Amino acid sequence: MAAELTLAHQHLPGVTVISVTGELDITNHAKVADYLCRSRQRPADQVVLDLAGLAFMDSSGLRALLSCHQDCLGQGGELRLAALQAVPARLMEITGVHAHLSVHHTVDQALSAALTKISG
Structure with missing residues (x-):
């Protein structure tokens, strides 16, 4: 049985941190894409996705992340x-997507990079 997807966010100055837990797949990718777009406090916010609790992601979930990436850049x-886990990290590696996204080992590293971008 698939783990239920849960989403939560918090706002920091110029940064929205979104925690994604469970499994991201074809059954819920639209929910995630909508949440990622709606949860930013300001459209130009830096977005950090905490994926430490994301156990599984398929190609439709990856598409939702790429859509958010394009929306953020725009x-x-x-x-x-x-904090990518093994299965989502492997999907990003075999598709080559990791080379086009900012991927960090920890949430603290991602926050530091986002705050540097804001101040810099």
Whole structure:
């Protein structure tokens, strides 16, 4: 049985941190894409996705992340992924997507990079 997808966010100055837990797949990718767009406090916010609790992601989930990435760039922000687990990390590696997104080992590293971008 698939793990239920849960989403939560918090706002920091210029940064929206979104935690994604469970499984991201064809059954819920539209919910995630909508949530990622709606949860930013300002359109130009930096977005950090905390994926430490994301156990599984398929290609439709990856498409939702790429859509958010494009939306962020178009609004003057940037998407950063943090704490990827083995299965989602493998999907990004075999598709080559990791080379086009900002991927960080920890949420703290992603936050630091986002705050540097804001102040810099």
